[in-house]
Amino acid sequence: xxxxKVLIILLVLTLLGGFLRLYEISKNPISLNVDEASxxxxxxxxxKTGKDEYGVSYPIVFKSLGDxxxxxxxxxxAISISVFDLNEFAVRFPSALLGTLSIPLIxxxxxxxxxxxxxxxxxxxxxxxxxxxxxxxxxxxEAIVATFLTSLGILGMLKMKEGKxxxxxxxxxxxxxxxxxxxxxxxFVPLIVLIFLSLNFKELKTHKTKIxxxxxxxxxxxxxxxxxxxxxxxxxxxxxxxxxxxxxLLRTVWVEPNSxxxxxxSFLSPIFGSEVFLLIFYxxxxxxxxxxxxxxxxxxxxxxAGNTYGLGVLYLFEVPxxxxxxxxxxxxxxxxxxxxxxxxxxxxxxxxxxxNEQHPIRAMSILPMLVxxxxxxxxxxxxxxxxxxxxxxxxxxCLGLLGLVVWNLIFAFVIFAVHFPNQKxxxxxxxxxxxxxxxxxxxxxxxxxxxxxxxxxxxxxxxxAPHAYILFYSKYDPQKYQDEIxxxxxxxxxxxxFTVRSIYWPADQSLENSLFIGSPWSLPxxxxxxxxxxxxxxxxxxxxxxxxxxPKKSLR
Amino acid sequence: MNKYLGLAxxxxxxxxxxxxTSSYLFPQLFQESFLFAELLGIPVNIPLWFIYFFGVLNIxxxxxxxxxxxxxxxxxxxxxxxxxxxxxxxxxxxxSLYVFxxxxxxxxxxxxxxxxxxxxxxxxxxxVGSLVLVYSSILMWFVVLPILLFLLLNHIIPQFxxxxxxxxxxxxxxxxxxxxxxxxxxxxxxxxxxxxxxxxLLLPLLALVFFNKAGFLNIKNQEITLFSDIxxxxxxxxxxxxxxxxxxxLIARIAENRYIYLAKHTLFxxxxxxxxxxxxxxxxxxxxxxxxxxxxxxxxxxxxLGLSFWGRIIKLYKWKILSLLFLVLPSVLSKDSPxxxxxxxxxxxxxxxxxxxxxxxxxxPKKVSKLLIFIIxxxxxxxxxxxxxxxxxxEATRLHL
Numbered sequence: 037x038x039x040x041k042v043l044i045i046l047l048v049l050t051l052l053g054g055f056l057r058l059y060e061i062s063k064n065p066i067s068l069n070v071d072e073a074s075x076x077x078x079x080x081x082x083x084k085t086g087k088d089e090y091g092v093s094y095p096i097v098f099k100s101l102g103d104x105x106x107x108x109x110x111x112x113x114a115i116s117i118s119v120f121d122l123n124e125f126a127v128r129f130p131s132a133l134l135g136t137l138s139i140p141l142i143x144x145x146x147x148x149x150x151x152x153x154x155x156x157x158x159x160x161x162x163x164x165x166x167x168x169x170x171x172x173x174x175x176x177x178e179a180i181v182a183t184f185l186t187s188l189g190i191l192g193m194l195k196m197k198e199g200k201x202x203x204x205x206x207x208x209x210x211x212x213x214x215x216x217x218x219x220x221x222x223x224f225v226p227l228i229v230l231i232f233l234s235l236n237f238k239e240l241k242t243h244k245t246k247i248x249x250x251x252x253x254x255x256x257x258x259x260x261x262x263x264x265x266x267x268x269x270x271x272x273x274x275x276x277x278x279x280x281x282x283x284x285l286l287r288t289v290w291v292e293p294n295s296x297x298x299x300x301x302s303f304l305s306p307i308f309g310s311e312v313f314l315l316i317f318y319x320x321x322x323x324x325x326x327x328x329x330x331x332x333x334x335x336x337x338x339x340x341a342g343n344t345y346g347l348g349v350l351y352l353f354e355v356p357x358x359x360x361x362x363x364x365x366x367x368x369x370x371x372x373x374x375x376x377x378x379x380x381x382x383x384x385x386x387x388x389x390x391x392n393e394q395h396p397i398r399a400m401s402i403l404p405m406l407v408x409x410x411x412x413x414x415x416x417x418x419x420x421x422x423x424x425x426x427x428x429x430x431x432x433x434c435l436g437l438l439g440l441v442v443w444n445l446i447f448a449f450v451i452f453a454v455h456f457p458n459q460k461x462x463x464x465x466x467x468x469x470x471x472x473x474x475x476x477x478x479x480x481x482x483x484x485x486x487x488x489x490x491x492x493x494x495x496x497x498x499x500x501a502p503h504a505y506i507l508f509y510s511k512y513d514p515q516k517y518q519d520e521i522x523x524x525x526x527x528x529x530x531x532x533x534f535t536v537r538s539i540y541w542p543a544d545q546s547l548e549n550s551l552f553i554g555s556p557w558s559l560p561x562x563x564x565x566x567x568x569x570x571x572x573x574x575x576x577x578x579x580x581x582x583x584x585x586x587p588k589k590s591l592r
Numbered sequence: 593m594n595k596y597l598g599l600a601x602x603x604x605x606x607x608x609x610x611x612x613t614s615s616y617l618f619p620q621l622f623q624e625s626f627l628f629a630e631l632l633g634i635p636v637n638i639p640l641w642f643i644y645f646f647g648v649l650n651i652x653x654x655x656x657x658x659x660x661x662x663x664x665x666x667x668x669x670x671x672x673x674x675x676x677x678x679x680x681x682x683x684x685x686x687x688s689l690y691v692f693x694x695x696x697x698x699x700x701x702x703x704x705x706x707x708x709x710x711x712x713x714x715x716x717x718x719x720v721g722s723l724v725l726v727y728s729s730i731l732m733w734f735v736v737l738p739i740l741l742f743l744l745l746n747h748i749i750p751q752f753x754x755x756x757x758x759x760x761x762x763x764x765x766x767x768x769x770x771x772x773x774x775x776x777x778x779x780x781x782x783x784x785x786x787x788x789x790x791x792x793l794l795l796p797l798l799a800l801v802f803f804n805k806a807g808f809l810n811i812k813n814q815e816i817t818l819f820s821d822i823x824x825x826x827x828x829x830x831x832x833x834x835x836x837x838x839x840x841x842l843i844a845r846i847a848e849n850r851y852i853y854l855a856k857h858t859l860f861x862x863x864x865x866x867x868x869x870x871x872x873x874x875x876x877x878x879x880x881x882x883x884x885x886x887x888x889x890x891x892x893x894x895x896x897l898g899l900s901f902w903g904r905i906i907k908l909y910k911w912k913i914l915s916l917l918f919l920v921l922p923s924v925l926s927k928d929s930p931x932x933x934x935x936x937x938x939x940x941x942x943x944x945x946x947x948x949x950x951x952x953x954x955x956x957p958k959k960v961s962k963l964l965i966f967i968i969x970x971x972x973x974x975x976x977x978x979x980x981x982x983x984x985x986x987e988a989t990r991l992h993l
Contacts (some may be wrong), residue, residue: 345857446843449843
């Protein structure tokens with residue numbers, strides 16, 4: 037039974053974690069990203085009509101923006117929207133809530149694995165303030181929900197090992213659900229179940245029936261997914277993000293040999309020059325890249341621009357914790373050690389076989405184990421300080437560590453509050469909401485509203501999906517949207533008064549009673565008359581992002 | 593006879609690989625010079641054979657020094673790893689002076705090992721190795737001087753030495769001072785002569801530095817580039833600029849300032865060297881070449897297993913092991929960290945870890961041991977052949993040669 041004192045600590049940590057995840061969640065991150073807008077509207081559509089935006093009833097794959105999203109988060113959001121209405125808070129709430137509940141969950145998970153309450157409490161503390169976990173809990177993140185469900189499922193399996201059948205059912209259900217929540221789990225969950233069963237084969241032999249029920253339930257829950265994953269739209273999604281589409285691989289690795297420029301030993305090429313072998317070693321590089329200090333400690337979250345020092349998936353003060361933790365877990369029971377290693381390796385596999393270097397969302401599955409290692413190291417470090425040092429040195433070292441922790445948390449706060457909105461706001465399509473709300477508030481003044489999806493301050497490099505935001509902020513009637521014939525062709529897409537297409541100002545300037553929304557790349561300032569610019573949208577860093585322009589022939 | 597045959601084969605293979613690499617892949621890339629020559633303004637052209645010669649010497653020294661701890665097979669394995677690793681092959685084939693610096697480090701280490709057997713030889717080797725290193729490069733001052741300082745503290749000051757050993761505490765208090773004075777490791781009097789000789793021989797260099805300060809600073813700025821990244825300072829200024837206009841300006845001053853950034857930059861430059869990806873994959877492109885990893889991926893398995901040996905060794909020889917961390921400094925002080933050329937100084941430790949790992953593998957049950965060895969050898973050979981084939985058919989196109 038959990039002691040009162042521990043319960044209170046756990047409660048405080050959960051409240052602290054909840055506050056960090058929920059406070060001003062609508063305002064930071066500064067804008068819904070395009071996936072969040074799409075998730076929100078599809079959830080709204082499901083709530084109102086039982087169909088997604090394309091008119092498919094209760095799908096298990098949402099076409100969304102052509103990225104074929106898994107369904108569970110969208111259905112959760114539908115529940116949230118039914119309570120809070122369609123807004124930023126409702127879209128992000130499920131992620132924040134389950135992110136908060138992950139804190140007591142990790143306590144029980146670490147306790148189950150290590151049988152050490154101090155490790156478990158330290159793990160809960162670290163997760164409560166984890167920048168990685170807070171960042172993605174504050175956006176509509178399928179990965180956060182999937183990691184919660186997977187962790188709960190694994191806890192269930194650990195309890196099932198002790199003969200508790202109900203936990204087996206919970207495990208089957210939550211593990212299967214996690215596979216409906218995020219793509220990575222579709223590879224991770226089968227691997228982790230296999231690892232668990234292999235390592236605990238002897239003990240589980242005494243609970244054969246329970247294991248069988250667990251496996252049968254898991255398979256039954258997952259059957260509807262199989263066809264989609266192997267042959268359907270999920271397979272298409274997997275194809276899009278697979279490592280074989282990686283730009284670096286295509287441009288620099290799989291270079292077409294020039295038969296006029298061969299060197300010695302080219303006779304080896306028919307077998308050993310094969311692209312398959314190059315792919316294997318390229319994949320190994322991407323796999324090992326997840327163990328780089330840059331990903332772990334100072335750039336992994338990608339919350340700041342380019343090569344600046346931002347936040348890693350772990351804090352800087354966790355460096356000694358992590359290193360000592362690695363050393364210490366080697367002394368844990370062999371089965372537990374192998375399970376931890378297996379969890380980490382299996383968790384990285386789905387992330388490593390996709391394009392992109394070191395994706396913190398796709399590697400989210402390994403977060404509980406990184407927290408465990410840090411927690412073990414942290415407890416052992418304090419234990420060493422207590423045992424080996426005299427009082428005065430103990431106080432000095434602890435003071436130094438405390439200073440480091442406080443500094444690191446302040447730094448993380450400044451990154452979240454100032455630098456992240458300034459440096460990454462554009463990537464989150466900041467300004468789209470403002471432009472659309474303006475258009476909606478002035479809808480009756482215009483015959484049509486044209487929105488150019490291409491934008492970017494430094495160049496027309498970003499491609500938005502403004503229709504998702506339009507649908508979201510206008511709370512466009514889902515039934516009407518499903519039924520109406522969307523205007524398509526000539527690269528444009530439109531519904532109601534809205535059209536999404538490239539703006540070509542030399543031709544478009546003749547269209548009066550129209551509102552054009554675009555970046556200065558499509559609406560060059562030098563070609564506009566002052567009276568035509570009716571609104572400017574700026575980013576948090578003060579740069580001009582969008583112009584709202586209505587042509588006036590009288591000014592020309 | 594067999595052990596010399598093995599060694600001869602390794603040396604022969606080493607020369608073949610290096611000559612092939614340099615003649616078929618690229619011309620000599622490095623035109624480095626020695627510190628004293630640059631301060632004097634004397635142009636020095638270091639031929640490739642000079643580097644090859646010291647590369648062969650490295651193989652011999654690795655074998656000889658490791659025979660103090662390992663069996664003949666393990667010592668040969670260490671030399672073999674040095675011989676076949678693309679990291680070393682490329683660095684030698686490109687004519688880098690760090691091959692020569694590594695030889696001197698190994699000479700110092702060999703001298704240190706001989707201190708108890710032959711004090712004069714040991715001290716002479718340490719003296720010669722240190723002096724030549726110090727005369728060759730400013731970066732080597734950061735390596736040699738801390739190691740020498742450690743040797744000084746460890747052996748010159750008997751109390752310090754006895755303190756580390758702790759043995760004198762077992763004797764009655766009135767005999768302890770005699771024991772310390774007559775320390776069997778060596779006596780202060782003899783070392784004093786060597787110390788004086790070291791400083792006397794250092795004087796010409798110090799004089800050169802004094803009379804050519806501008807030249808010295810120029811060389812220093814070329815070799816120590818850790819803080820010369822303009823992007824870093826710009827990033828600091830950008831961060832400060834962003835917080836200045838907000839209500840968080842005060843706490844941001846605590847969390848972000850130039851000194852904290854520079855401290856973080858140094859720490860991160862060091863942490864980068866702990867990544868296995870840099871040593872076993874083509875994460876860092878050596879000389880802008882594509883797919884030669886520094887060490888073949890198959891050796892990652894024994895490397896990971898071998899790390900546990902360091903845990904045991906650190907408990908016994910804490911300060912000696914920690915002094916080896918200075919070998920990383922030349923790379924840490926580089927803007928392009930991790931700098932695989934400068935990290936060559938660390939390569940013997942990496943190979944040593946791999947040898948430890950093989951020892952560990954042999955301790956496993958026979959079936960497991962055989963399976964692991966099979967996997968390692970298959971991976972290494974496969975990657976070796978793939979690398980050679982890839983270089984043969986794609987490298988010229990990639991590099992527009």
